[in-house]
Amino acid sequence: MTTSRSAMAEVSPKLAELTADVLFGDVWERPELSKRDRSLITVSVLVALYRTGQLPGHFRRALDNGVTKEEIGELINHVAFYAGWPTAANAVQIAKEAFDE
Numbered sequence: 001m002t003t004s005r006s007a008m009a010e011v012s013p014k015l016a017e018l019t020a021d022v023l024f025g026d027v028w029e030r031p032e033l034s035k036r037d038r039s040l041i042t043v044s045v046l047v048a049l050y051r052t053g054q055l056p057g058h059f060r061r062a063l064d065n066g067v068t069k070e071e072i073g074e075l076i077n078h079v080a081f082y083a084g085w086p087t088a089a090n091a092v093q094i095a096k097e098a099f100d101e
Helices: 004-011 013-024 035-048 055-064 069-083 085-100
Strands: none
Touching (some): 035 085, 055 069
16 A cells, blocks of 8 residues: 555655655744644644645554544534535544544
8 A cells, every 4th residue: 555655745845845844843842832732833724725635644653642532522613513424524534533543
């Protein structure tokens, strides 16, 4: 199975480079926000915008960055009122799969 990172490197090497160097190498490393806070923000935006392809990896990253499963559940609950019930219900299923891995 091809990972999204390897697929990106194969299809769009420049995008892979920018992702590694700028997004994760610079933006995620800025000291003004903790990685935990950045994960909360990122997951919230991905849930709200229905970016389901990016959610599994960012749910796992959030857990690695100290966000609890309970906090992710509360985040989804909160976002449901602003981004819609179907969006939140879908995020719950994706979160469950990421938690079970």
